[in-house]
Amino acid sequence: MTNTIKTIIVDDEINSIHNLEEDLKAYPEIEILDTITSSQKAKKSIIQYQPDLLFLDVEMPYINGIELLQEIRPYVRNSMRVIFYSAFDKYMLDALRASAFDYLLKPYQTNELKQIVERIKREKTNNPINFDQAMRQLLSNDCKFAVQTISRLLLLRRSEILYFQYSEDTRCWQMTLTNMEQYRLRLSTKAKDILNFCPSFIRVNTDCILNIDYLSSVENNTLRCILYAPFSHLEISASRRHYSKIKEALNFL
Structure with missing residues (x-):
């Protein structure tokens, strides 16, 4: 069937997967190839099956949905359509509204799912979305960093991040924004992960990245x-140990 839309669902909540699966039965064009509750297993499945459509939860353990997309980006077809499927906060909604990605808010209404499926069907033949372009747009300079905290996923501009401080009490890194809001990062986040975000993030001492x-x-x-x-x-x-790195980063005379 040439009009079949090969689909994968990635969500760490099994009940959410079952609900979405059940609702998608109303659309015979949708062929569900796989459902996955682990972002780690999702990478292998998406690369193997090369779906037309991916329903993707944003906030998952280990790596979030945007991190997963960045990892699979070189290995999937540009015609793959991604629907972010989650309970978003304002940061995420603002970013997604400004991008080419669709989103489905939990809990969704049946007509909202219908609108998305109908749009996917039209665009599959008439105006396919370029996945790589959509990723560049989502993670542009205006919305560059996808930062997973213990409570939410934040999409932040570099200019909004002031510094990161390691807390011995909580055994995790805490991020301070320029509006002085503070967020604890996941326990699994290491200093090297923060430093790899951007050349502007420099370790000034053992417990602080500025x-x-x-x-x-x-x-x-x-x-x-x-x-x-x-x-x-x-x-x-x-x-003293990190001062030389600061000088290198600032191109001291």
Whole structure:
């Protein structure tokens, strides 16, 4: 059947999968190839089956939905259509509305699912969405980082992130934004994961990773990091061990 839409559902909640499966039975064009509750197993299945349509939960253990898409990006067809399927907060909704991706809010209404399926059917033949372009748009400079905290997934611009601090009490990294909101990251998040996000994130001491876009100067004697206003009151000091990395990043004379 040439009009068949090969579909995979990825969601860590088995009841959500069953509900969506049941509702999709109303659309004979939808052929469900696989349902997966683990983001780790999902990568292998998506690459193997190369679906036309992927229903993807955003907030899952280990790696979130956007991280999963970034990992499979080189291995899937550009015609694959992704429907983010989750209970989103404002950060996610704003980002998705500005991108080419569709989204389905939990709990969804039957007519909302119908609208999405009908749109997928039309676009499959008339105006297929380019997956790679949609990913670039979602993770553009205006919405660059997908940061998984213990409570939610945040899509943030680099300029919104001030620094990361490691807490010995909670044994995890905490992110501070420029509006001074703080979020605890997942226990599995390591310093190297944060540093790999962006060259602007530099480790200034064992417990602090700073966005050096906000670093004005470093005092020679105390190694105190002076930040641009309105953050100049913050007490952050570099360690001798990491000072050379800061100088490399700032291209000191």
